[in-house]
Amino acid sequence: MSVFKGNRWLKRLQKRTEQQAQPAETSADSNNEHKAPSRKKWVAATGAAGLIALGFMLSNQYVKANTTEVFHVSVAGKQAGIVNDKKLVERWVSTRNAALRKQHPNVNIALNRGDIAVKSEKVYKATYDNTKALSRLDQMLKPAVQGVQVKVNGKVIGTVKDEQTAQYVIRRLHSKYVPVHLAKQASQPRLQLASLSATRATPAIGRTVKYVKVMEQVDTTNVMTSDPEQITDAGTVLKQMFGGTAKQVKYTVKENDCVGCIANRFDIPKEQLYRNNPWIVDDMIKVGDVLDLTVNKPAINVKTIEQVVERHDIAHSVVYVYDKSLKAGKMKRVQPGQDGSKKVIYKLTKLNGMLLDEEIVGQVVESKSIPEIIRKGTKVVIEDGTGVFAYPVSGARLTSTYGHRWGRQHKGIDLVGSSTVKAADNGRVTFAGVKSGYGNVVIIDHNNGYETLYGHLKSISVSEGAKVGKGSKIGVMGNTGRSTGVHLHFEVYKNGAVKNPLSYL
Template sequence: MFILKKYISETLLKRAVFFTIILFFVSLHAAAAFGQILPTEYQVYYKGNHLGNVSDAKAVDKAITDKVKQAKKEYPSFSFAFHKEVSLRPETVLIPDTEDKKVIKQLKELPIEAKSYAIEVDGKKVVFLPEKKEAAETIEALKYQYLTDEEREAIEKGKTESKTKIKEISFSQEVGIEKSEVKPSQIMDSKKALEKLNKGSKEEKIYKVKQEEKLAAVASENGIDTKKLVALNPALEQKTKLEEGQSVIVEEEKPFVDVVINKEIIENRTIPSAKKVIPNSNLPKGKIHIKQEGKSGEKEIHTVVSIENGVEIKKNVKSQEIVSEPVATIVEKGTKIIPSHGTGSFEWPAVDGLITSKLGYRWGKLHKGIDIAGPSDPAIKASDNGVVIFAGMSNGYGNKVIIDHQNGFQTLYGHLDSISVKEGDIVPSGSKIGIMGSTGHSTGVHLHFEIRQNGKLKNPLNYIHR
């Protein structure tokens, strides 16, 4: 009996397993067959964000293609990655839940971005260019913009004999290039990108008011209009009187990145020749003789200069080297007094007195010298050493004396009351030659005094010393 029960149990177990296996394969086949007739919907994503579900994938693809085509028409030189930014995920469902019109509308309204290369300053994207090459060229232009053509050529050709050696060019911030997708309107050419990098952004700074400086002057000094200045300083009004030293908020443009150049300048400078004057007792007083011609020297100076954005901020002399020593000019100056030779220095020809008339036209006629009147002593003196070449009456001059100073100069003394010298006399400077008077064409007692050099009339006031 036990054996019979065991047999029945095993038989039933085997049949159960068999029917389970058959049922599994039948269900699997049915599900596969049923899935072929279930609808498929597409989940639409833009940059990972779910926009909704659609039933027509082709409509989505057409919307993308049309959008890119329109962008290409407007910006033919740019590349667009809109296809990659939009993705579709198919899904078989029992009951579809789609919103094709809404999703297509969203796709059409999405901003389309172009491929670009951003120049980053300290990780912040500042300008965008269409090609990596243009971005690199812009950075190079930014780096070398403050160099002269000669300095650029020296760097490019590796010249070592240049008078200016660029030691280092660096940026104050980290500058790099990164791929980026942005609106086409944000992409610019190299020239505009360089301008934007240099112009930078506006930052507030404190300005100290100068003495008696008005609001309009402060605005003009800082390149902003008065309304903007008042907006930055609400406490101010256009008619407010500013005080010296008062703090005012203004704006200044600060480049996104500072360009720092360290260079060594080698320049040759002239060392001026010194002049030494030595007395010579064998030369007549007033004469000079160049004993040794001078010659300038030369020195080479090495200067280290730091320049920030084209402005010199530091300058240090590294070394100096004498290339050639200067040679002094040695001048011998005569000290020997020879009564017949002038010294070139003219003394006042009277004892005190005042100038009553100067050189120039008077009463329609040229007055050839100066008139001196009112002395404390009537004596007339030789203005410098010389030889008397005329002593006597001379029409309008009355009693007249002419002294030749043997150096190209002659002096004339007119209207004398009496003459104390004769022609051929050697007269030292300061020696008496006559008495002041009013002879000839004269309106009163005075001395008429003239100076000539090589026959040409000179203004005595440029020569005489009191």
């Protein structure tokens, strides 16, 4: 506006100069109208032109002196305000980011600077308001929070601050049931395992993890949010994964039920069933018993396969040499016996650290046993045992081992295989009938301090007092008594004390 005012002032100045020069011009014309303009008129015109130039120069200097550079600040195309220094915006953003990081130290949070635009403009007598512009900027600009979602089978379990934390969560899924230093090497075929799960009857001398697998699909996805409260720590995400939910389930035992049958029917680990029902002893349940089958259902399930090596004694056998020179009933030790030793290799399959299946996959004899040799006089009778036991079923496979299991004592071993049950050694049948919990049972006295018991038989093929030879048929495998499915329950006693059958087979 002042530029235009200056122009008008110059025009008025020019007009006054021309009016002052007019009388001189008229007087000259009256004397000689054909003469050139007087020197005075020329001087006046020249002065007017100089004043006009001076006015323009002064006007431009005034405008320039009152013109300043300002900066229009906008967020996503919307005007926030005008400031006089663009560095003011940069300093404000830095200060605001520092405050956000201090307020949320465990979150990757910052203002989205890409949304801010600063445009320069030079304006005559410009107006700006730094405080107002920054206040408006604070209202318009929202913080951006970077995070990584952890998903299980496509369902978001939680959001952590970065990919490093997400990968830590995934590693911990393995180390929940395998030590951390082993989880990092889970791809290797043999992992030395320090300690896992239930106490075994015989201490393990070696344990390796052959297989570790998270059964669900676990993925991560980068996300942006404006709410820092959506970011959680690794511990919270892991707790949500392993915590799961549990709906209470009760079951009343029916006729022909067994512990293993019920566990299979409801798809729960047998070990979990025992933990929920500690009153169960030797798998014995009866009709009307109420079982707690409640099982926690976590979002994540980890399956492991372990190889466990245990050392077992090999009981020495007793060999009788019949000598007619000795009186009837007389015995004489010729050679003392000595136990041997062997390594038994087990394959343990577990889900979330709980035993699902146990199987013997190999045996290695470290030292052979030395038999005890006894001379026995006079009469040779078939019921005298050799002291060396054979498996009572052909193609035997171990389904349950001897010893302390889940707070209870399992007195023998459980075997499956051929349906024909055979005498493990020579002897005399001292019992053939029904015993509580065992169902149909045969007990054989081997006349050398050993007795063997064969339980849960479908049928019995011998009678009390019968003399049986090693490997002769004594019955058919079954599921009578308190049984966990069709199998043979086999026990060994020495001088009345129960022993681990695996030490004699």
